[in-house]
Amino acid sequence: MADDAFAKVEATVLELVTHIKTATLANQDKEASLLIQQRRLETQAAQLRIQKHDLRAKVETIEIQAAAIRELSTPIMEVWDDVLVVPIIGMVDTQRSVDIMERVLAAIAMQGARCLIIDITGVDTVDTRTADYLIKIVDAAKLLGAFCVITGIGPGVAQTLVALGVDLSGVTTLRNLKQGLRACLRQLAAD
Structure with missing residues (x-):
């Protein structure tokens, strides 16, 4: 066991x-x-x-x-002493308008420019927001002491601006870049 x-x-x-x-x-x-x-x-x-x-x-x-x-x-070019030109081509969205404003204001301050021409010949369509951005750029440039002109407003853009009720009464608008440059040269001579 x-x-x-x-x-x-x-x-x-x-x-x-x-x-x-x-x-x-x-x-x-x-x-x-x-x-x-x-x-x-x-x-x-x-x-x-x-x-x-x-x-x-x-x-x-x-x-x-x-x-x-x-x-x-959107290049910023000095085309004459104290005269800057900003040719805008294509659509202007929020980011681009902010970039344009920052660059334009920096160029005016850095170069001591007294005139700014914003040429929109290359802009095919404008909406309320784009027009508002352009006016804000002009207003800000004026605060820095620059005389501002918007040139190149084509017939389609003009009709759209009127239809949208955009107030450009405080902005000098001219037909083309040549007229804008003349206006700036007259402004510089008057100063």
């Missing part, structure tokens, strides 16, 4: 040892699997860091290019 009890204990111990070995192997497999997953995640994290860096560089490049395009799309 002692042999039977001993055999049962031995069988139980062997069963436990087998179970422990199986559990150990299973744990080792899980650890190996987790290690592989960890390495994959580390690789993915490194790739994401590289992509993030690349995206930041691309965004920075795009911002630099956008600034260059804005600057080139």
